[in-house]
Each structure stands twice: as structure tokens, then as C-alpha cells.
Amino acid sequence: MSEDSIANELNKDGVSRRDFMKLCGLMAGMMGLEYLPPSAKNVIGGNLRSAYAPAQLVAKALSEKPRLPVIWLELQDCAGCSEALTRSQSPTLGNLVLNSITVEYHETLSAAAGFQAEEAKQAAMKKYAGQYILVVEGSVSPKDDGIYCTIGGKSSLSLLQEAAAGAAAIVATGNCAAFGGLPKAKPNPTGAKGVWEVIKDKPVVNIPGCPAIPEAFTGTLLHFLVFGALPELDNLHRPKMFYGNTIHDRCLRRPFYEAGKFAASYDDEGARKGYCLYKLGCKGPTTYNACAVIKWSQGLSFPVQSGHPCLGCSEPNFWDGGGFYQGQSAILDKPTAVLVGAAAGAGAVIGLGAAAANSAQKKAAKKHPEEKKE
Amino acid sequence: MTWTDVLTFARGPLFQASLLIFIAGMIYRLVRVIFLGWSPDKVKNKGSKAGGVVMAYLKSFLIWPFIPWVKNTFKKNPLIYIAGGIFHLGLFVVLVLGTAHMLVWKSLLGFGWSTLPLPIVDWMAAVTICAMVVLFINRLINPVLKLISGPAEWLNLLFVFLPMITGYILTHHLFFRYEVSYSIHMLCVDFLLIWIPFSRISHFIFYFFSKTIHGEEFGKRGVKA
Numbered sequence: 001m002s003e004d005s006i007a008n009e010l011n012k013d014g015v016s017r018r019d020f021m022k023l024c025g026l027m028a029g030m031m032g033l034e035y036l037p038p039s040a041k042n043v044i045g046g047n048l049r050s051a052y053a054p055a056q057l058v059a060k061a062l063s064e065k066p067r068l069p070v071i072w073l074e075l076q077d078c079a080g081c082s083e084a085l086t087r088s089q090s091p092t093l094g095n096l097v098l099n100s101i102t103v104e105y106h107e108t109l110s111a112a113a114g115f116q117a118e119e120a121k122q123a124a125m126k127k128y129a130g131q132y133i134l135v136v137e138g139s140v141s142p143k144d145d146g147i148y149c150t151i152g153g154k155s156s157l158s159l160l161q162e163a164a165a166g167a168a169a170i171v172a173t174g175n176c177a178a179f180g181g182l183p184k185a186k187p188n189p190t191g192a193k194g195v196w197e198v199i200k201d202k203p204v205v206n207i208p209g210c211p212a213i214p215e216a217f218t219g220t221l222l223h224f225l226v227f228g229a230l231p232e233l234d235n236l237h238r239p240k241m242f243y244g245n246t247i248h249d250r251c252l253r254r255p256f257y258e259a260g261k262f263a264a265s266y267d268d269e270g271a272r273k274g275y276c277l278y279k280l281g282c283k284g285p286t287t288y289n290a291c292a293v294i295k296w297s298q299g300l301s302f303p304v305q306s307g308h309p310c311l312g313c314s315e316p317n318f319w320d321g322g323g324f325y326q327g328q329s330a331i332l333d334k335p336t337a338v339l340v341g342a343a344a345g346a347g348a349v350i351g352l353g354a355a356a357a358n359s360a361q362k363k364a365a366k367k368h369p370e371e372k373k374e
Numbered sequence: 375m376t377w378t379d380v381l382t383f384a385r386g387p388l389f390q391a392s393l394l395i396f397i398a399g400m401i402y403r404l405v406r407v408i409f410l411g412w413s414p415d416k417v418k419n420k421g422s423k424a425g426g427v428v429m430a431y432l433k434s435f436l437i438w439p440f441i442p443w444v445k446n447t448f449k450k451n452p453l454i455y456i457a458g459g460i461f462h463l464g465l466f467v468v469l470v471l472g473t474a475h476m477l478v479w480k481s482l483l484g485f486g487w488s489t490l491p492l493p494i495v496d497w498m499a500a501v502t503i504c505a506m507v508v509l510f511i512n513r514l515i516n517p518v519l520k521l522i523s524g525p526a527e528w529l530n531l532l533f534v535f536l537p538m539i540t541g542y543i544l545t546h547h548l549f550f551r552y553e554v555s556y557s558i559h560m561l562c563v564d565f566l567l568i569w570i571p572f573s574r575i576s577h578f579i580f581y582f583f584s585k586t587i588h589g590e591e592f593g594k595r596g597v598k599a
Contacts, residue, residue: 235376236376246551246552248552257492259492259493260473260491260492260493260494260495260496261491262473278473278474279473279477285552285553285556286378286381286552286553286556315378316376316378316379317378317382321382322385326477326481327473327474327477327480327481328474328477329474329475329477329478330477330478330480330481331385331386331389331390331478331481331482332382332385332386332389333386333387333389333390334390334481334482335390335393335394339390339394340394340397342394343394343395343397343398343401344397344398344401346398347397347398347399347400347401347402347405348401348402348405350398350402351401351402351403351404351405351406351409352405352409354402354405354406355405355406355408355409355410356409358406358409358410359409359411362411
């Protein structure tokens, strides 16, 4: 990685000034920069005064700042988040992330393999100590000394701790890295955990989702690049600009919810008319993510639009949060017949005991009527 | 600890525990009442016991919606008679014919049924909440009711009111984030489930017992009640 600015790098690659400004506008839009984020106020003083300002701000940052080194760890994952990112909305954007943001180490994407790749990682970690962004995909498995996930003979936990030590910030992408995801599903045999449960001394941003929305991931990285600071986070460490609203809040089927029109199965009249999928188990009302706005596959569609209820994949423990096709109001754990029987039995026994005590009292009162008067 | 955790707890283990306490409590109450003792039946029947029971139920289900004015309770205080009736009807509609609640029943019983459209259930809920307010004010200003109202009566009103109002807030996404309203709603419901067996709200089952036994008595003695 050279220390040249991103704008110059892009220029060398043949990106014209016009295309560069378009890109800046796109990035500003993607980050939702209609106002100056509070976390960036210390970095850049003042306010955004006009509609053009956000794009100018991004352009200024890109023309001054060198590229951002990224080290990408894959732990207990399926590489789905990387897959999603390589299919990111705009080719220029994907190019920006994969080339200009400089992924120094990525198991799936790098040409090098084995010891070569590990050496490259060590070199990058040394060279950019304190500067690089550590992206983690997949959950950590500290259980049983981390034997359930090892790379190059090292456990996932030690790999994460080693890489986190020199990171400027950590971005946990996908539900696995953020909240443990699928590996954490009951009974959680590997003791899977999210990154923020393990690393406490570095800022951790969670970009949950299964996979994470590529634009949410890129937007967060860009935010760090442009403002030199992480975006504003919610209580689960998710960037508010992408996870500020629920799927339900922005859902295109929301009017049907308000009108009480629900699809009762996947091919009934309601489903064909595009009615609300609440009855089919949609988790939209409690799921914070940007699917309904940014959508997937170049803005083509998202699950609810294509007729499938939201699974709530950007929420902690979504895998154990009730049946995917069970309405959200349904209870999570149905008591077993044995438990119900035991409860009923206990009630009956106590009731009989009380009744016996009552009748004994009555008999005693009949035998000694004089006691009653006292 | 986030609201999602609270929600998972309130929908999962806490609900299950509340439900078990509810079942145990109701069975306890029933067994106790049944074994209180039955007075020996020494008199010859004047009329049909079964006929008396049928008449008692027919009257209780037909008088309120169709000819309420034959009742003294209606003549003396029609507003309260109607408010009480609407409250019970609304509660039934919301709990059984509301889509979200049907899904709860379905998850417990394994089968569902068709429900009323949300706007209708919604209006019923609003009317029920208003009826509760009317009943509360009545209890507050009626001198006789005031005398016989102890803390238990006020708490009964409150504990039924809370799930109703939080449910309304939840459906309309008012004031709070969805999972917050939902958590509060579930916590109220869980508490109510534990409260019911040990309060007079248990009349939702005992009513039918007393109705049956009274009807039987009326039938046996040939009383035109």
C-alpha cells in the first residue's frame, strides 16, 4: 500500500474526476449524510450547509487521506458475508472496498495461501500497527481451549486477540461475528461468542445480518475513512444510520399491517395480493436493519418484498428466537405435557390438602360447638 | 441486557412459569371448592335439573344482548350494565378472535382458527378500554361500591387494564420501540396469569360452576329465576 491519497490512486486507475464526484455522492448518500453525524463533529467542525456538502465532504476526505488497511479474519463462518460484499451494489463501490480500502489479508479472497498468507498477515499487522481496521467474519469459540476452530494451528480466540491488539477499530460483520449467530444456536457445542463479548478494550462495531448488507458494511468502513471515527452506535453496537429503524417501520407491506390484511399461507389470495406476512412468522417488527431501504441484489428486492417473512437475522439469538414460520406473538417455549401434568397435580394435591384441613376443622367444630362461640 | 433479552425472557421461560402457576393455582382453587362439601339432597325434585341449567345459561347469554331491560340491574344503572357487558365481550373478542392472540393459542394448542380483521378487533379493544375507565370511575364515585371495594378490587382492575393498554400501544406502535412495548405487554400478561387464580378474576371459570349449580337448584325446586 502506498501513502498516496485515495483520489490519486483512483485517478491512476482511470477514474475520471466526474466519476470520482459521482462516487463521492453515492458514498455520501449511502452513509445517509444528510446531517453531520455527532461522532464526526470533533473531526470536522461546522455543519453541512447545502445539499452538495455531503459529497464535497467525502471528496475532500478521499483526496487527502491514504487508503485504509484492512485485515479480515474468518473464524466460525460460511464466508457468506464476503460473498455478499463481492456482489455489492455498485461495481465501483466493490472496487473501492476490495482495492482501494486495501484488504491486506483475507483467507478466501487472497491469492496467497498457507504459510505465505499467514506471513503476509503478520507483516501487515506489524506495518500498520494501531492503524488498521480488523474485520471479523464468524464467531469465536473459546470453549475447550478453542479446539473447535483453528487456523494454521492457532485457535480462533488467540488469532482474534492477536489481530485485535494492533487494530484501530474492529468491525464484526454478519450475525456470527456480532452475536454468535448460527454457531451459537442451542446447544452451542463450540461455546460460540460474538467478538464484542471477547474483545473489551477496542471499539467494536457490529454489522449483523445473515449475511450483513454489503452497503451497511461498506458504509461503516467509509465513515471511518472519511471522518476518522466510527459512526454513532446503538446499544448493540450497530451503526444507527443502518440499524436505526426496524424492517417493519420501512416495510412496503406495512399499509396492509395497518389495515389488518394478512397472508395466511404462501399461496393464498392474501399472499398473491402482497398482504402483510405477520401471520406467517415475520420478525420485521423487532428486527433492526436496512433491508427494506437498501434492499439486496442492486436494490432489486428483499425477503419480505419477495414474499418471505423476515427471519430477524440481524438480531441476537435469532436462530433460537421462536419458529421462523410461527407468528411473533406465539410463545417461545411451550410447556411439556409432563410439566403441565405436574403443575395440575401439584395444584390438586395442595387443593386436597386444604380441603382435608377444612373438613377436619368442620368436624372439630361439630364435636365441640362451644369452641366456635369463642 | 437489552429489551430483546427481556422480551425473550417474558415470552419464554417467564411465560411458561406463569402458565404453570396459573394451571396449578386454578386446579387448586377448583379442588378446594369442589371438596368444600355438598349438602345432602333429601327433597324430591319438583322440576328438571338439566332444564334448569339450560334455562340459566340461555337467560345469561340472551338477556344482555337482546332484552337487557328485563333485569333490575339494568334498570337501576344501565350505563354500568352495558359497560360491564361490553368489557367482557371485548375481552373475549380481543383474546380469542384477535390474530396475534390466536397465534398464541395456536402455539399452545397446536391448532388455529380464522380471526376477525384487525380494525374490528382494534375498535373492540378501544371500546373495552373505555368501558374499563367507565367502570373505574363508577367504582370511584358509587357510594356502595366504594364501601365494598378493597385493595384487591382496585388491583384487579389495574392488572387487567395494564395488558389491555399496553397491547393497544403495541399494536399501534405508540410511544416506545416495538420490543419495549411488547416486553411490557408480556410482563403484564405474565403477572396477570399468576394473579388470576388467587383473585376474583378466576370467576372466568367459577362463573360457569356457580351458574350450573344455581341452574340445577332452580330446576330442582321449580323456581322461575
